[in-house]
Amino acid sequence: MSARKPFPLAWRGSPATFARRAAWMLVLAVSLLAPAHATPSYQQTKQSHHPSDKQVTARDGTPIGSVRVDTTARRGAWLTLDQFSPALIDTVIAAEDARFFEHGGVDWKAVGAGAKQTLSGSRRGASTLTMQLVGLMDEDLKARPGGRSVLQKAEQARQALVLERRWTKGQILEAYLNKVPMPGEILGIPMASQLMFGKAPHGLNRQEAAILTALIRAPNASEKLVAQRACRIVHGAAATPAQCAPLEGQTQIALAQAVQKGALPGARSPLAAHLARRAGKAQVWQTTVDARLQALARDSLRRHVAELSTRNVEDGAVLVLDNATGEVLVWVGSSGALSDAAQLDFVTARRQAGSTLKPFVYAQALTEKKLTAASLIDDAPLAVPTQSGIYAPQNYDRGYAGPVSVRTALASSLNIPAVKAAMMVTPEALFRQLQALGFALRESGDYFGPGLALGAAEVSLFELTNAYRTLANQGMASEPRFALKPATPPAAPRRALSSDVSWIVADMLADREARARTFGLTSPLATRGWAAVKTGTSKDMRDNWCIGFSDRYTVGVWVGNASGAPMWNVSGVSGAAPVWAEVMRALHAGRPSQAPALPATLVKQAVDFGGVEPAREEVFLAGTERSTVALAQRIVSARITAPAAGTIVALDPDIPPAQQRVQLVAEVPPGERVRWLVNDRPLAQGARTSWLPPPGKYRIALVDAQGKALDTVAIEVRGAWMPAVQTARPAAARGGGRPSAAAPSSAALR
The missing domain is CATH 1.10.3810.10 (Biosynthetic peptidoglycan transglycosylase-like)
Incomplete structure (x- = not known):
């Protein structure tokens, strides 16, 4: 082998x-x-x-x-x-x-x-x-x-x-x-x-x-x-x-x-990054957002904020809700690359509401039948004692309209009538109503006082837009929803306002003629179809808003700065309103919005305003209608209405002097001639003038033609003195420039 x-x-x-x-x-x-x-x-x-x-x-x-x-x-x-x-x-x-x-x-x-x-x-x-x-x-x-x-x-x-x-x-x-x-x-x-x-x-x-x-x-x-x-x-x-x-x-x-x-x-500019994050936390992967409308609203906001960049504006947000379903159609949380805080979601951020809460002030007064749309309120200087001092609201233009109807006061966004209406219903009653509408206010009505009527409270664009949607839905409130898949059933609606009150408030907000006093007839608020809309600007122009609804949609827009820095001469009508108008036009490109029909439970009545406003037909809650209206209070003797006694004026060296003049205003019976004295020295004639004083204590007197004192107030001026300013030149001699007061100012503008 x-x-x-x-x-x-x-x-x-x-x-x-x-x-x-x-x-x-x-x-x-x-x-x-x-x-x-x-x-x-x-x-x-x-x-x-x-x-x-x-x-x-x-x-x-x-x-x-x-x-x-x-x-x-x-x-x-x-x-x-x-x-x-x-x-x-x-x-x-x-x-x-x-x-x-x-x-x-x-x-x-x-x-x-x-x-x-x-x-x-x-x-x-x-x-x-x-x-x-x-x-x-x-x-x-x-x-x-x-x-x-x-x-x-x-x-x-x-x-x-x-x-x-x-x-x-x-x-x-x-x-x-x-x-x-x-x-x-x-x-x-x-x-x-x-x-x-x-x-x-x-x-x-x-x-x-x-x-x-x-x-x-x-x-x-x-x-x-x-x-x-x-x-x-x-x-x-x-x-x-x-x-x-x-x-x-x-x-x-x-x-x-x-x-x-x-x-x-590839996704550094997502279409709706802020809502996507919110949806992801809720395990929602298909939302109710309309992609075309989302892109249009985003681009409109960015374009307009870019145009306002020279006026110290860099942030904004847009929210669009379907009135019937509550579905979120648009959620633009910021202006994107234009913002220094693009990751913040300004749809849910809390900011001062400005005048956007006024519709709910009048809604409460209508509900309690203390006012009607035809009631006259005197838009005159007002001084309200509070725990922190004298609260003296002023209008956006620093002027006064005199007697106006509630319809005109709301549509033209006058501040003093809104404060007077809030005082009629009490801040606490207004606070409860705002809670029912879905506002998560952090303090009570008494904490805010009459300033609650002018938006001293902080709210979110989400809350505001949905509250206006409640007005659009005849007072029925429900939570918005953004989940399409997995589907979520619509929230059960709840009664937050009466349908009749909601209809009247919406009708006032949609009244172009009543709005013309402040906004004119050709502002961005004048849409092709029917729309109820309100603007608002917070103290020092830190925020401005435009919220409104058509027969199918509610659109909310906020413009401002994440840092809280004031904008430069930007109001709701020039800041947020153009974006609101562009989005609303896109929503109704195919079919203009239609005005809601007058409910059979409301009463339409011809009203004579005694020459204060032209006679017209007005809408009333049943039992509150009347054919003539007039102010209950008439002037019987001259008195100083501004500034209030005890006012402390704080001068700011960073603000132009022309914006810090103290307005002197008096109520004077027809035909009576009056003059102003400051520390017994003549200042001006007439019921109104303005004055920029140096720091010091002053006794302001209103006297008749014979020099007899009709009323006096004492005020104090504090702060840096700005020279080269004439302090005793009446407004009439300056050529009718817009007067303004230094302090106290309102918490909201139009």
Whole structure:
């Protein structure tokens, strides 16, 4: 018998041969023992992949923003192989597994070469793309500091062989590209491509693909090392410094973008980022937003705020609600890049309401039947004692209209009549009504006092817009909703105001003629169809609003500054109203809004105002109608109505003197001639004048033609004195310039 030949894989030969054959033996042994069920299927792997950022959409499926749902890593959506650029596929295979389409999961040639290199001190591994994918799919096989153990490598090879029997090459490559670790917390080429280059993987060119491929080997390598590897991938081992220089700059920029924690570059200007965040917290992924209207409102706001930038305006917000359903159609939370606080949501931020609460003041007075739309209120200087001093509201133009109807007072946004109406119903009753309308006020009505009528309280655009929607819905209040999927049932409506009172208030807000005293007939508030609308500006022009509704929609707009800095000569009609008008026009481009029909429970009555206002037909609650109205109080003797006794005027050196004149106003019976004296020195004649005094204490007297004192008040002026200002020149001699008072001022403007 001939001698038996030695076993072909016996432990003989050089150390390199020994290592190669040992590796072969180990891989062969474990592969023969591998159960086929140990590896998940392609479909299971794909279905278990969830993006770290989930899209929130408009009602038609248009993305409006994304929400981070996984804070442990950043992954994009799973992409199929045909959604990766050929350049990327070519560079990845060439750099990581040149014989990918030839081996069955383990590259036997590379195993031997890798063993030889390990013994010689070179640490180039022999992991195929399939083996790397196995390591990404199995927690026990993921690379650890110091590398994998021999047993882990054997198991990795075993699973790679199984994977190749169950998956196609295309599936393996697809899964690898979706799961491969990239810099920092990024997983997968799709997310890396978006973060680093602002594009989907199908758009990657050869240079970009080379940078991503270079990162596979060492995701957290230095910029210089990554650039060198990428350069060799593109230009070969003999690449020159001149060839590598452009790639070095591109790599530096890409890696800097990769570590940013913000939104994806492709979504840096999402359609409705603020609502998307809110929806994501509520696990809502399809909202009621109308994508077309959202884009129109966003662009209108940004364009108008940009136009007002020279007047110290940088922020704004828009909200549109469907009257019937309460669905949110538009939610623009800020002016975007124009704002220094673009992440803040000004739809829900709390700001002073200005005159936007006036409709609810009159609604309460109508409800209590203390006023009607025809009632006359004297728009004259008013001084109300409070715990903190004298409260002296003033109108936007610093003037006074005299007796006006409630209809005119509300539509023209006069401040003093609103305060008088609030005093009739008490601030606490108004506070309860505002609560019923959905306002989450932080203090009681007594805390705000009469200033509650002029918007001293802080409210949100969300609350205001929905309260006006309540007026549009005949006094029925309900919560707005933005969830389309998963669907949420509409909130049960509740009665917040009577339908008749709501109709009258809406009718006054829609009255163009009554509004003309302050706004004229051609302001942005004059829409083509029927609309009830109110503007408001808070103290020192820090906020301005325009809120109004048509027969189908309610639109709210806020313009101001996140910092609370005052705007420069920007009121509600010039700040927020143009945006409101543009959005309302778009909403009714196809069908103008129609005025609501007069309820049968209301009474229409011709009214004579005794010459104060032209006679007209007015609408009344049943039982309150009348054919003539007049002021209950008549002037019987001259008296000073402004400033109030005890007033302290605080001069501000940063405000132009023309804006700080103290107005002196008196009620004078018809035909009586009066003069003003300050510390017994003549100042001016007539019932009204203005005066800018230096600091000091003053006794102001109103005297008749013979010098007899009719009324006196004492005031004090504090603050820096501004020279070169004439202090005793009557307004009439100055050519009729607009008078203004220094303090106290109202908490709201028109």
